[in-house]
Amino acid sequence: MVDDFQKQYEALQIPYPADTVSGKIAEIEKQAAAETEVFIKESEARIVKLKEELVRWEKMIPYEQMTMEEFAEQFPDDAINxxxxxxxxHTPEDQPGYVPKEGAEA
Structure with missing residues (x-):
């Protein structure tokens, strides 16, 4: 009986579908790896810029201790003119004559 089951098991052929997806998955993996490399390089560049800005902020006098002149030196765009x-x-869109960027193109 065991030999009979073994013969039937070995004679059994199960049709498996053809693999049509592995190639697509490999392409997607390559594309994702390339996008990841680009993202890493861009992130490293952002990190360098942010570290430079952090050094600037660490050297700066705390906001609570600044005078109006020191504030104007550090933030010329935000200082009172x-x-x-x-x-x-004091926001740009609330000023007289303000034209939104979308309106300027029209």
């Missing part, structure tokens, strides 16, 4: 005053809330 007496020649070109702004209206409250």
């Amino acid at each position: 007496l020649e070109k005053p702004t209206l409250w809330p």
Whole structure:
């Protein structure tokens, strides 16, 4: 009986579908690896820039201890400009004559 089962088991042929997906998966893996390498290089460049900026921030006087002149030196774009005053809330879109970027193109 055991020999009979063994013969039947060895004679059994199960049809397996052809592998049509492995090539696509390999291509996707190569593409993902290339994208990852690009992302790593871009991230390393961002890290260098952010470390430089961190050094600048660490050298700076704490905001609470700054005078208005020191603030104007450190942040010239955000400082009060007496020649070109702004209206409250001092955001660009709330100023007279503001044109959004989408509107400037039209």
